[in-house]
Amino acid sequence: MGRTADAPGYTARVPNTEPFLVPGDDATLESILAAAWSLLERAAAREPEDWRWPVLASVDPGEPERGAADARVVVLRRADARAWTLEIHSDARAGKLAQLRAAPQACLVFHDRARELQLRAWVDASVHEGDAIARRAWDALHASSRRAYLAPRTPGEPTAAPDANQPAGFGARLPDAAESEPGFAAFAAIVLRVRTLEWLRLDRAGHHRARFEPDPAGGTPAMCWLRP
Ligand SMILES: Cc1cc2nc3c(=O)[nH]c(=O)nc-3n(C[C@H](O)[C@H](O)[C@H](O)COP(=O)(O)O)c2cc1C
Numbered sequence: 001m002g003r004t005a006d007a008p009g010y011t012a013r014v015p016n017t018e019p020f021l022v023p024g025d026d027a028t029l030e031s032i033l034a035a036a037w038s039l040l041e042r043a044a045a046r047e048p049e050d051w052r053w054p055v056l057a058s059v060d061p062g063e064p065e066r067g068a069a070d071a072r073v074v075v076l077r078r079a080d081a082r083a084w085t086l087e088i089h090s091d092a093r094a095g096k097l098a099q100l101r102a103a104p105q106a107c108l109v110f111h112d113r114a115r116e117l118q119l120r121a122w123v124d125a126s127v128h129e130g131d132a133i134a135r136r137a138w139d140a141l142h143a144s145s146r147r148a149y150l151a152p153r154t155p156g157e158p159t160a161a162p163d164a165n166q167p168a169g170f171g172a173r174l175p176d177a178a179e180s181e182p183g184f185a186a187f188a189a190i191v192l193r194v195r196t197l198e199w200l201r202l203d204r205a206g207h208h209r210a211r212f213e214p215d216p217a218g219g220t221p222a223m224c225w226l227r228p
Pocket residue numbers: 053070071072073074075076088089090091094095096097155156
């Protein structure tokens with residue numbers, strides 16, 4: 001049973017129209033792992049899923065005065081259950097790139113409010129700029145996404161007045177393929193190799209928490225229950 005609309009402090013739970021996606025009381029470790037990848041793949045495929053917008057946490061070795069941690073929202077662009085990889089995109093000039101190069105061990109946090117699910121993915125990040133992986137990702141991007149990479153100035157740069165950092169000449173108009181091509185120089189695809197997944201599902205009848213790790217040889221993943 002999920003939380004109900006009359007439970008104090010909670011808004012009405014959005015009905016889970018596809019309950020098969022989230023294993024219930026009879027959940028097994030195998031069914032949970034399958035559900036986690038299924039939800040990740042739906043989110044990456046532009047389904048209106050909360051997991052499309054995870055928080056990426058990274059280590060900021062260059063800013064000790066701000067503390068060692070940094071985090072921001074990103075869009076999940078790809079999920080590959082077989083390879084245990086996820087993919088996100090960024091402007092290559094953004095601060096997170098220097099962080100991930102210096103410390104590739106990062107963590108993605110996914111939250112699904114309606115299903116009361118949290119998934120944490122500890123990952124090793126590899127940054128791809130100007131290579132075949134970046135090209136494949138770039139070629140699949142819609143013009144509206146490509147336009148962001150035409151930003152003339154470095155993201156995060158201080159400015160005296162508000163500046164949307166948009167390219168001149170594309171007010172409401174989207175660039176065509178040729179016009180957007182210069183953006184490839186500022187485009188980075190970040191492939192995240194998953195080392196550990198941790199699932200947490202809140203449920204009045206008893207929370208479920210479990211951890212999964214891929215087998216380096218491609219065999220059966222290691223999995224275990226954790227006390228919530
Ligand atoms: C809904 C939403 C989606 C976002 N998606 C991305 C994304 O896919 N990639 C990205 O680099 N930044 C994305 N951002 C912006 C980041 O949260 C962040 O502000 C920006 O990347 C600069 O972070 P950095 O300085 O740590 O690199 C998104 C922000 C929001 C609010």
